[in-house]
Amino acid sequence: MPKLIPVADELSKPFWDAVNAKRLVLQRCTGCSKLQYPPQKTCQVCGNAALEWKEVSGKGHIATYIVIEDGRLNRRMPDQPYNLALITLDEDPTVNFYSNLPGTPPYKVPVGAAVEVTFEDVAPGQLIHEWCVVN
Amino acid sequence: MAAANDYKWRRDKDGQGVWEHRGKVAIAGLGHSPVDRRWDGVSMDQTLGAYCILACQKAMDEAGITADQVDGIICCDSHIAGPSGGSASKWAPRPYFDSPYDSELGLTLVNAEWLIKTMGLKNVKFAPTKLPTIGEMVGMAAQAVGDGMCTNCLMIYPCGNLEGRYRRGGENADDYARGPRQWTVPWGNHGGNDFINTFPFNQYCLKYGGHHDDLAPFVINQHKNGMLTPWGFNYNHDIEPITVEDYVKSRYILNPLRIWDCDRPVQASTAYLFTTADRAKDMRQKPVYVLNHSQHNFKQPSTQADLDTIEKWTDHAAKRMYEGAGLGPKDVDLFNPYDGYSVMTQFYLEAFQWHGVKRGDALQFYAGDISVKGPHPFSSSGGNLGNGRTRSAMYTDSIEQLRGTAGARQVTVRAETALAAFTTPPSGGWLMLGKHPN
Numbered sequence: 001m002p003k004l005i006p007v008a009d010e011l012s013k014p015f016w017d018a019v020n021a022k023r024l025v026l027q028r029c030t031g032c033s034k035l036q037y038p039p040q041k042t043c044q045v046c047g048n049a050a051l052e053w054k055e056v057s058g059k060g061h062i063a064t065y066i067v068i069e070d071g072r073l074n075r076r077m078p079d080q081p082y083n084l085a086l087i088t089l090d091e092d093p094t095v096n097f098y099s100n101l102p103g104t105p106p107y108k109v110p111v112g113a114a115v116e117v118t119f120e121d122v123a124p125g126q127l128i129h130e131w132c133v134v135n
Numbered sequence: 136m137a138a139a140n141d142y143k144w145r146r147d148k149d150g151q152g153v154w155e156h157r158g159k160v161a162i163a164g165l166g167h168s169p170v171d172r173r174w175d176g177v178s179m180d181q182t183l184g185a186y187c188i189l190a191c192q193k194a195m196d197e198a199g200i201t202a203d204q205v206d207g208i209i210c211c212d213s214h215i216a217g218p219s220g221g222s223a224s225k226w227a228p229r230p231y232f233d234s235p236y237d238s239e240l241g242l243t244l245v246n247a248e249w250l251i252k253t254m255g256l257k258n259v260k261f262a263p264t265k266l267p268t269i270g271e272m273v274g275m276a277a278q279a280v281g282d283g284m285c286t287n288c289l290m291i292y293p294c295g296n297l298e299g300r301y302r303r304g305g306e307n308a309d310d311y312a313r314g315p316r317q318w319t320v321p322w323g324n325h326g327g328n329d330f331i332n333t334f335p336f337n338q339y340c341l342k343y344g345g346h347h348d349d350l351a352p353f354v355i356n357q358h359k360n361g362m363l364t365p366w367g368f369n370y371n372h373d374i375e376p377i378t379v380e381d382y383v384k385s386r387y388i389l390n391p392l393r394i395w396d397c398d399r400p401v402q403a404s405t406a407y408l409f410t411t412a413d414r415a416k417d418m419r420q421k422p423v424y425v426l427n428h429s430q431h432n433f434k435q436p437s438t439q440a441d442l443d444t445i446e447k448w449t450d451h452a453a454k455r456m457y458e459g460a461g462l463g464p465k466d467v468d469l470f471n472p473y474d475g476y477s478v479m480t481q482f483y484l485e486a487f488q489w490h491g492v493k494r495g496d497a498l499q500f501y502a503g504d505i506s507v508k509g510p511h512p513f514s515s516s517g518g519n520l521g522n523g524r525t526r527s528a529m530y531t532d533s534i535e536q537l538r539g540t541a542g543a544r545q546v547t548v549r550a551e552t553a554l555a556a557f558t559t560p561p562s563g564g565w566l567m568l569g570k571h572p573n
């Protein structure tokens with residue numbers, strides 16, 4: 001069963017366009033250089049509205065995880081149980097992402113392990129960013 | 136009444152000093168409807184509207200005032216199951232009933248306008264709309280009375296539940312992830328306090344040591360306190376407290392979050408009567424004074440708040456509340472934080488440092504004596520885990536403890552101040568109550 005399909009809006013369109021081109025880009029404040037994700041209208045640190053899109057390395061680590069055994073999303077029911085890990089970005093560990101850790105069986109999550117970004121089809125022409133454990 | 140919507144009532148900034156109305160506002164009445172698991176769709180005396188009217192009537196009777204004396208109504212749209220409610224959140228498309236149940240109002244929604252009309256409240260001059268949930272409404276009621284917007288203010292919290300599984304359907308049945316959900320649901324986070332708190336709880340165990348199942352004594356104690364609460368769901372449905380074995384063998388929802396970590400959605404309503412301290416003295420009950428109210432709404436820095444963020448937020452909320460109350464951790468006798476998911480309660484306990492509990496101490500504290508008759512009667516209300524998801528047990532118990540009318544739950548330690556909340560780490564509010572105005 002495929003995952004839910006993100007619907008881009010004005011703010012997020014550059015992000016999803018990049019993901020569809022298999023690139024992970026984040027907002028970076030031109031004033032204080034803070035990276036932020038998900039996208040916002042202004043810098044969460046200094047309030048600056050001048051934000052640029054910056055491609056990041058796509059390397060991270062697993063901070064912790066849960067296993068969804070009885071979630072509420074219809075579309076994901078057949079996937080249960082599945083991992084939901086919290087990934088911190090190496091360039092700035094205050095930036096984090098969710099991941100189902102494709103390739104890692106449920107409950108077998110190596111907390112603290114290195115991961116790298118990958119891209120997964122969720123609908124024709126729509127990718128999402130996912131993370132895989134680096135062996 | 137439209138002006139009420141522009142009313143600036145929140146105490147959500149730092150450095151505001153001691154609350155200007157400290158001890159000048161009181162809670163003089165409380166009322167609970169029965170607490171049912173769901174509305175059966177047939178019994179018109181058990182609709183959410185009927186239960187709200189019943190709760191209001193009880194609160195007025197308890198205080199000894201009449202409907203004509205009520206001049207303020209603070210009532211949010213009911214929280215059945217929130218925006219992703221699905222089948223349990225809306226009566227339609229089924230046919231409605233005769234007036235006053237000829238729309239969702241009274242069935243799944245209750246608001247001030249409907250209550251004023253249905254209850255025939257003639258003298259209400261303050262009835263704001265678009266209100267937040269109970270955690271903030273109690274603060275609004277206290278501020279409104281203090282500011283003279285109204286004198287006898289009923290604050291009502293409707294909490295409904297129809298048949299169907301909790302928050303299935305609605306946007307959770309959508310194939311698409313829209314708006315802020317584009318950053319969460321593709322990976323399976325349906326949004327809510329369960330996700331907000333389970334990740335940082337795992338990090339908590341990693342950082343301080345401990346295991347999810349160390350929550351068992353807390354959850355069991357909530358059940359025990361619930362069985363000492365005559366208005367609650369558990370008490371009225373003979374729900375025997377679970378055992379440690381029941382807990383550790385129970386099924387997972389979001390592993391490690393277990394079914395017993397989640398409160399039980401119910402159909403119920405609670406009402407409180409706020410008035411001035413001066414008027415409260417002449418009413419039927421011993422006044423319980425409001426010593427401060429505070430709110431917070433913190434911005435999440437990334438996809439998921441981590442442990443550091445949650446600790447920073449809750450520390451911040453505690454500091455703000457203590458400052459406005461002019462009190463510190465040692466001054467708080469009763470502590471009734473939110474427990475709707477058990478994995479979050481330790482964050483509040485440690486932030487407010489109740490009974491000296493500091494960061495990383497909570498699981499050990501839970502393993503000690505936290506019973507209502509012991510030295511550390513933590514969450515003496517039984518909260519939502521022990522009474523059903525009315526989101527009001529924390530307030531009602533605090534009021535009753537300070538009045539000295541908590542019955543079998545009455546604590547044996549000093550009971551002169553109480554902190555209560557319905558809040559999440561990022562948003563909500565706290566209420567400090569006192570037996571004395573000073």
Ligand SMILES: [Zn+2]
Nearest residue numbers: 029032043046
């Ligand atoms: Zn900046």
